[in-house]
Amino acid sequence: MVLTSAAWGQTCVTVEDMEAPVRAGLEAAGQKYFDLAAKGDVAGLKASAIPSVAADFSGIQGAVQANQSSFSKAQAVVRSTFELIAEGIEPLDRAEFLCGVFGKTGQTATSAEFVLNGLPPGKYGVVILEVTNQAAADDGPYGLGWVLQQIGGEWKLGGFQFKNQRSGGHDRAWFAEKGRAFAAKGEKHNAWYYLLEARNLATVVPFMSTRETDRLYEEAQKVASADAPDGVPAELAGVGKVYKIKNVFAYGVAGEFHLVVKYEAADVSDSVKAFGENQAVARALLAKWPELKDGFSAIEARGTDSSGRDFGTVVELRELK
Numbered sequence: 001m002v003l004t005s006a007a008w009g010q011t012c013v014t015v016e017d018m019e020a021p022v023r024a025g026l027e028a029a030g031q032k033y034f035d036l037a038a039k040g041d042v043a044g045l046k047a048s049a050i051p052s053v054a055a056d057f058s059g060i061q062g063a064v065q066a067n068q069s070s071f072s073k074a075q076a077v078v079r080s081t082f083e084l085i086a087e088g089i090e091p092l093d094r095a096e097f098l099c100g101v102f103g104k105t106g107q108t109a110t111s112a113e114f115v116l117n118g119l120p121p122g123k124y125g126v127v128i129l130e131v132t133n134q135a136a137a138d139d140g141p142y143g144l145g146w147v148l149q150q151i152g153g154e155w156k157l158g159g160f161q162f163k164n165q166r167s168g169g170h171d172r173a174w175f176a177e178k179g180r181a182f183a184a185k186g187e188k189h190n191a192w193y194y195l196l197e198a199r200n201l202a203t204v205v206p207f208m209s210t211r212e213t214d215r216l217y218e219e220a221q222k223v224a225s226a227d228a229p230d231g232v233p234a235e236l237a238g239v240g241k242v243y244k245i246k247n248v249f250a251y252g253v254a255g256e257f258h259l260v261v262k263y264e265a266a267d268v269s270d271s272v273k274a275f276g277e278n279q280a281v282a283r284a285l286l287a288k289w290p291e292l293k294d295g296f297s298a299i300e301a302r303g304t305d306s307s308g309r310d311f312g313t314v315v316e317l318r319e320l321k
Helices: 020-039 042-047 058-072 173-185 188-201 211-222 271-289
Strands: 012-015 075-086 092-099 100-105 112-117 122-132 143-149 154-164 235-237 242-253 256-264 296-302 310-316
Touching: 012 092, 012 112, 012 271, 020 042, 020 058, 020 075, 020 122, 020 143, 020 154, 042 058, 075 092, 092 100, 092 256, 154 296, 173 188, 173 211, 173 310, 188 242, 188 256, 271 310
Parallel strands: 256 296
Antiparallel strands: 012 075, 075 122, 092 112, 122 143, 143 154, 235 242, 242 256, 296 310
16 A cells, blocks of 8 residues: 655645645635525625636536525535645646555545646645535435635635436435346446446546546446447437437436437427437337336437537337337
């Protein structure tokens, strides 16, 4: 076992080694920004943001406003805190921060890794909060991640991530268990999407990985199928037509787990015709992967034309034969 240290001018400091005033400042900033979000004080958040974020604040503003009702009724507790130090005079094409103790095979139970592209030199912080609403068991729990940058002695807002820690009413442990059960039955496609959903729920910020996320990704790679090594088939054969697939991914909604398939469409302006095409794509995907009936309640087919317009249809799998 070795303790990670500065590499190529990039250093991560965990709470165990962090100076008390630094930790206190980071966690106070994280709590302060949560309190502003809970009040819906978008102006206060924007005023506390770094210049580049304040100049284009619409994304954070929309996320805060969309979730403010959940924030206002919840309590936030700090789950983890990291200080990231990037040295140099030019932005780093790929800044990689190794945090905590790593072993011969990689990450351990207490380690983490952050990878950010185009990061300017400076001192940064990541504060992850556990957000729960004791009054409503079905509201959360959530993970909230603040990315902070130290400017003029203050921890300014540099980024915001907010994620429900449950998908379709289930947590990451449930998805991991189901994914492994599908793998044991040879249902590789179901296993792939369930294991990746477990990995997605295992962290809040997308540029952070842990031993758990690494292992879930490795498990998913082991069940990757030859016809869709990344979960996305290049083409899908329908009745008298071949569809070019843009993306396939899964998500939970209202207690269900849906599979979304996006494909290239010539034109979606005619909703009746587009509806029929979506139905055909859903049928073709189920014919290709019959096991999907065991893993999903619906397929959401979305056709996208060259102008960027799209049209989606939710097709309940129990209605398909």
